[in-house]
Amino acid sequence: MSTPIVADAHSEHAHEHHVGFIRHYVFSTDHKMIGRQFFFTSLFMMVIGGLMAMMMRHELAWPEEPMPFISWIGEPFVFADADKGLGYGAFGPEFYNSLFTMHATIMIFFVVMPMMVGAFGNFLIPLMIGARDMAFPVLNMLSYWVFFVGTLVMLAGFFVPGGHAAAGWTAYTPLSSVPEYTGVGWGQNLWCLSLIIVGASSMMGSINYITTVVNMRAPGMSWFRIPLVIWSLWITAILLLLALPVLTSALAMVFLDRVVGTSFFKSLSGGEPILWQHLFWFFGHPEVYVLVLPAMGVTSEILSTFSRKPIFGYHAMAYSMISIAFLSWVVWGHHMFLSGMNPVLGNAFMISTMVIAVPSAIKTFNWLGTIWGGNLRFSAPMINALAFVSTFTIGGLSGIFMASTPVDIYIHDTYYIVAHFHYVVAGIIFAMFAAIYYWFPKMYGRRMNESVAIAHSLLTFVFFNMTFFPMHILGVGGHMRRIYNPMQYDFLHDLQGINVFITYSAFALGLTQLLFVGNLFASLFAGKRATNNPWEANTLEWSLPSPPGHGNWPGPLPVVHRGPYEYSSPEVAEDYLPQDRDLGPGVHAAHA
């Protein structure tokens, strides 16, 4: 079996002391360091996105009342309150619109994507398929630094006159494409530019992931021995590669409409406002799976490991992800049932949407099948993986309401939608915590405090549900999304108590995260040293030191003898059987 040239090049000088500080920590080409860079950037952005959510919740519970600690934002967005003194102010609807626009933008493009795809994709793919690095290490480094520039451009938008983008993360034209309609100037322009830059970064990452998985698998790592999390990241990379050019083109069109004076989306001069929605959601629906597929992969990995049991229906799990990859291109119209597109199309998109629910159902049942008959260990990763199964089930089922076109007429653009996509997309946070608690020892060489981690996981699950479940009720009551002050509507007065309840729950959810941040940083510097395989798992990364050195494998590349989920196998006395353990001479002579 031949080994790829790139991998060989690395193996000859697997010594970290050869590179200086800059090459090691800043402009690193090591996939593990790049993964860590994405990790900390997205954690930082999560703090910003989370604080914005807290500000929105304050506004919705106590509309137009002064809020502590925000007067520094200054006019014209926050009005000083003379009575309350220093540090108090109330903000207006322009700022509120920026808040929800940027909360979503940050959480989707700067938290979930860089964490699940950027951090864990980079860190795990070479380790789990048995490669020394990515196929294109320099491109990989570039991918992070391009992302970093995109992040700076996005953050710069907060400081320009007119404020940041305020047309929603969906940026429906012509609201987003004509500056006069929002009053936002360069904020929206920078928003477009930043997403184009970040998209370029994702393209580089995707090319790397696809190539690496196809070409650089260790000897014996056949397609159906690849861990499911790698399957999910590989399919995600393909979706990104195909979807991002559409978004990039559409963003360029909005930018040109705004800055150069073209009229792609201006109806008065022959443009078509609804074209943006078609382009955006043609990207946007695959994007939803870009966000959720890695979470599904992580969940499969962890449920199997902590049930000490093979994954139930490995092939079905892989094929259901492949079918999602195909179907996700033909469901975008379900975001547009009421947009004014031909209602006949509504019927077609309803049926395709119903069909794409099937693979998700298969995955849920197979997860249940995995824990059935297991020997469950309730460590922090397992608790979070189980929480993800629960929230994903709720999010998937609530999606059936809006897939049904007649019901969508009523609940479209209400808090029912907000509840639904937070159960799906914000629910990914459980897969994220599961992944962090699970791979932290491998990433940083130390263990996180388990008791704090379990307390954090359970409290997060409770407050998550207390925050997002009542939003279904608001939606059923007709509460529109993206409104600044619900008290402006007579029919929403009776629902205001629920808004207050949600806000208190959201504050509790936010405060709970201090446990996580504290645990993370304390463990980073003072955690117990991690052994190679603290969870007694099977996949290849656990056969390496924690953390693995440059080039990953000190000696020759591992040889893979079996699939990744041989837990409780009758072949061995222990309840796990690593992929690279050779059980005897002659059995796998072909790979030796």
Next chain:
Amino acid sequence: MMSWLPENVSTYGGQIDGLFYFIYYLTGAAFLLVHVALIAFIFLYRGGDSRRAVYSHGNTTLEIIWTVIPAIIFVALGIYSKPRWDNVKRFLPPSNHQVRVTAKQFNWDVQYPGPDNQFDTGDDVTLENDLNVPVNTVIHVHLRSKDVIHSFFVPQFRLKQDALPGREIVAWFEVTKPGKYEMPCAELCGFGHSGMKGWVTVHTPADYDTWSHERWPQANAAAAPGSTAQGHG
């Protein structure tokens, strides 16, 4: 949860609510199925040193069952939903009672065609955020927008439809109960989106005749558009 639905007052709202309830019970059952199994497995199979997990890679029969059954249910639900969607959005019941609603940042302009039932003639009347219609009559709403995308939403009618600049979209409703209903905008349309709302006043036939007589005193009340004689038959 369903008791939070606002009262339905339109002819097709009952069909939408019925489907809402049906999906609610269907998904409620699926939710219980998954969560009862999840919680039961968590208790039944919690770890112990003396036990060893079952060594199983799956069960093809089971997997086929839980692929095919959801597939049939989902597609059947789509087929079951289709006529109700067609009824609201595809097939416009005939009516000669029409009104033009033009959305703009941040108001609804409601243009009444007047006794000649033609838009853009001398007897048109335009009211801001004030839509008046008779009860038990099919109303055609010609939706337009002057600037950005807005969405015409009346929660009690179970009707929502985006208004697009550069196009006219005809929506319809028939209300069965007189009263005043809030008419918010449901699509983000700028800083004044929150608070962009109007009122739909649904009149009894007698009240509606009085209202149109006040608007068009010179016209014969019986010839006024949408008087009950011309309404939904």
